[in-house]
Structures are given as C-alpha cells and as structure tokens.
Amino acid sequence: MIHTLTLNPAIDRILYLSRFDKNITNRIQKTVDTIGGKGTHVSINLKILGKENTAFGISHGKSGQKVINMLNEYGIEVRFKHYDDGSRETRTNYLIIEDTGDCTIAAERGVTLKTEELNELLEDMKATIQPGDYLIFSGDASNSPDPSVYNKILEMFRDRDLKFFLDTSGKSLKECIRETPYMIKPNLDELSTLAGHPIAEDDASIVEAIESLDSYNVPIIAVSLGGDGSIVKAPEGYYRVHPPKVNVQNTIGCGDCFLSGFVYGLSEGYSIKDTIRIATAVSAATAESKLSAGYDLERAKELKEQVTIEKIK
Ligand SMILES: Nc1ncnc2c1ncn2[C@@H]1O[C@H](COP(=O)(O)OP(=O)(O)OP(=O)(O)O)[C@@H](O)[C@H]1O
Numbered sequence: 001m002i003h004t005l006t007l008n009p010a011i012d013r014i015l016y017l018s019r020f021d022k023n024i025t026n027r028i029q030k031t032v033d034t035i036g037g038k039g040t041h042v043s044i045n046l047k048i049l050g051k052e053n054t055a056f057g058i059s060h061g062k063s064g065q066k067v068i069n070m071l072n073e074y075g076i077e078v079r080f081k082h083y084d085d086g087s088r089e090t091r092t093n094y095l096i097i098e099d100t101g102d103c104t105i106a107a108e109r110g111v112t113l114k115t116e117e118l119n120e121l122l123e124d125m126k127a128t129i130q131p132g133d134y135l136i137f138s139g140d141a142s143n144s145p146d147p148s149v150y151n152k153i154l155e156m157f158r159d160r161d162l163k164f165f166l167d168t169s170g171k172s173l174k175e176c177i178r179e180t181p182y183m184i185k186p187n188l189d190e191l192s193t194l195a196g197h198p199i200a201e202d203d204a205s206i207v208e209a210i211e212s213l214d215s216y217n218v219p220i221i222a223v224s225l226g227g228d229g230s231i232v233k234a235p236e237g238y239y240r241v242h243p244p245k246v247n248v249q250n251t252i253g254c255g256d257c258f259l260s261g262f263v264y265g266l267s268e269g270y271s272i273k274d275t276i277r278i279a280t281a282v283s284a285a286t287a288e289s290k291l292s293a294g295y296d297l298e299r300a301k302e303l304k305e306q307v308t309i310e311k312i313k
C-alpha cells in the first residue's frame, strides 16, 4: 500500500491575472481554490494513475475540512486528523498566475501543530502502515513543534522495511536524508542545500553534486530542473532526461507529479527507464494544466512518446 503524509496542508487560491505589477492595483480575472500541501498532490496524482493510496495529515477548521472534501472527491482514503477549535484554520496560499505562465506564490506559515495532535496521527499511522509499504513525505514540516519530526516518524518504522520517498526542503531535507530514503527528488535549490554550496546548472556540476551525497546511500536521486527536465541517479547509472515541449499553463506542482510518477512506476515494477518516462510525461501534462494538482491522463500518454532519456554515466 502507498501512503502520503501532509503535515502542513493548504488551500491554494489561484489568482489569474493578465500580468502582475508591483505598487499598483492588479485586477484579478478569475479565482480558483484548489488543494495544496504537496502530499495531497501526490495522493491525487497517484489516484489519477489508478493507484489506491492513503492520505495521512492534520487539518484545522473550515479550510481544513475543504481539503478533506477535495481528497474525498478523488476517492482517496483520507486519514487526516481534523480539529475544529474555532481559532485555528488550515492555511491558504496565494498563487498568482500571469498570462505568460509565470507563477508567484505567497504562502502562509500554517497552523503550529500541537504535540497531542501529532501523537494521535502517529498512533494511527503505526496501526495502519504495514511492512513493505511505500511512505511518501512531501513538503513542508516547519509547522511541527519538532523540526526533526520526519526522522521521529521514521524511527517508529525502522523494523517495517518501508520504501520511503522524501521530497522536502531546507532543514527537514538535511535532517531526514540521514534516514536513508529510497528516493529523494530535490530541485536545484534543494540539491544546493544538501551539497552545502550553490550548483551551476550544467550536467557535470549536477552529477558531481549528486555524487557528493554517496555516503547517504540513497538508491534513487532525481534532480528536477523544471522545463529542462531532470538528471536521475539510479543503481543502474545516471540518466539525462529531456521532457517534451509543452504549452505551459502552470508549473506549480510539477515536482509533486514527477515524484508521483516515480512512485507509480516503481510500485508497478517498471524498469527505471519506463519509470522515468512516465514521471516525465505526467509532470509535463501537469505543466499544461491550469491547476497545481491533477492532469489529463490521455495527454500524458501522448507525451510519453516524446520523452528522451540518455544514459550519461
Ligand atoms: N515547462 C515544463 N515543461 C515540461 N516539463 C516540465 C516543465 N516544468 C516542469 N516539468 C517537469 O516536471 C519536473 C519537476 O519540475 P520542477 O523541477 O519544476 O519541480 P519542483 O521545483 O519540485 O516543483 P514544485 O515543488 O512546485 O512541484 C521536471 O523535472 C520536468 O520533468
């Protein structure tokens, strides 16, 4: 079984503007509320690929209930702990999308979690997650009272031989990579955090930075490079991946979708190349969608044929 975890869910309020300028009144053409919080995106993207999964998380108030309802609409098994104390609300992030496809985000910090809330969630995870399951930690955990919360959770599952996927940033990425994830999906910024220095955007520098992480023994490291594709380190070697050219609408959530494609391919027993191909196709289809979660599966199937993969090492 596949499980995602979202400790800091959100409503992503997308504001469509023809263009965004500072220090003037910008007129909004359209507002759409969609689901935010990364782990939730992975759950939805997996479900579109036909993969059943459980979404664990913590939510608060009316907007938290809205997040739960959105997940339910996709038929995902929602195991969120929901709290309604009248004072705390799951955060709202504001995503400004211009006609050019440029995206600017203003994100709220999110509700600071209480230790009891986390403990309740962890009890439920402990009772549900079985040996050999896939566990996906996506997104921000900075609202947790404990900055190494992901590590604490993994300690709980040390004896269960889980396949654990990590897509986070900053301190939680640096801490949690020590727990030997099966896969990480840093973008260039996140790779720089791990390597401890800025990384030039050429293949050789990126490969060198990936190699500097060898001591962590992470079997799959997929460095995503937005419209430039990705470089993937797998046990078989290094691959340079070129995505299809698409008509970009909104690239927020492409990383979550790319990760979902990997989880899907690996859980279906696909070869690494076929896994990369599906991940690249679904994330390109996400770039073509106006929303940050979800994509057109038929379009993704078409795009799959246009992905090129080159073994570079
Ligand atoms: N413009 C694009 N055209 C085609 N594919 C894209 C485009 N942007 C992103 N992708 C695909 O999505 C993958 C992940 O994107 P990206 O590197 O932007 O992730 P990210 O920075 O983690 O994004 P986020 O955290 O917002 O989801 C890329 O490796 C690529 O395959």
Ligand SMILES: [Mg+2]
Residues within 6 Å of the ligand: 167, 187, 255, 256
């Ligand atoms: Mg990302």
